Amino acid sequence: MDMVTGIALPSTYRVVTAKSASNQPGAPRCFSTSRRLALLQLGGIVMPQAQKVFVEMGGKKLARAEESNGIFGDIAQAATIPTPEEDVLQWAKNDNRKLLHVVYCVGDLDKTIKFYTECLGMKLLRRRDIPSEKYGNAFLGYGPEETNFAIELTYNYGVDKYKIGTGFGHIGIAVDNVVKVVDLINAKGGKLIRKVGSVNGDNSITACIEDPNGYPFEILERKTPSPEPLRQVMLRVGDLDRSTKYYENAFGMKLLQRQDYPDYKYTTATMSYGDEDKNTVLKLTYNYGVKEYDKGNGYAQMAIGTDDVYKTAQAIKKSGGKITREPAPVPGINTKITACEDPDGWRSVFVDNIDFAKEMT
8 A cells, every 4th residue: 555646929839828738638627837838839039139147046046148128038048958969867967956846736726725724834825816817826835935845726717626546646744743733634624534653664653634625645743853844745656667767867856765665565766856854855656566547637747947948858858758848938927948748647847947036036
């Protein structure tokens, strides 16, 4: 058993709106990044003159050439696109990457925000409504987005329920007292799906609950203080060796830990960009003999910061990954992104670090 988850464009761009993409066969409604980002296919474009700008993010000063005017002037210049001789896989391992947030859809935004703030102790970091696109979203977490991981909730007008599926595992949260949190959740009518106790015969104290939408949360009692209470995002995969190799090569993640539980017939791999006690991690779980999972239509993706979305896309392609959005700026906000799917079909979006920092100002 495992733990219980409107602007004119040059003719060289092919644009598929989020709305039209969501109507394509087999495409879930909730797939966007924090702004229901338009999907772009990058074509040729003449680059304008650029100037150097500096942006502070997470205590670090980031610098890159930026165009002084024009919405597409911010497209990375040719110098940022690696030549064939460059080892983009090694570059990916040294890139300034960070897990930014996890994205999923909910049927009642107000109810979910209330649950996360009152029962799980999160803070509402920001919220917005986009009537023209018929959706709204909210970001919650335990600290500023510049330094902490966050949860992005997306509400699509008129959709009050989503299928979670069997592939999404859970969100892990570290608390000081599991019993106290569970008692509070019970008092507010929450659903407990695994009572307080240890798992796999170790000394840990955990419990599992469901949020109002059916997403599982594992509540973990921390042994030492942590700067990031949002501890992990757990996803189930069909081939753990294949998945860990992919995330190491294409994403530049480190394999922090691998554990096998033969008595319970599953194995886990913990991956991230830093130490587990200070950073949110991606936990991949392989259940013996299970090769495929139903991913539902609620969970969308994880967002990851990068210094160069163009090199990131090359590294993903070189690793055999599937690019679902070619690297390009998003119309209107000019944030550069690229998106991909892992071997199991789990989506991730890479966001330019400087552009993301600008959004926070």
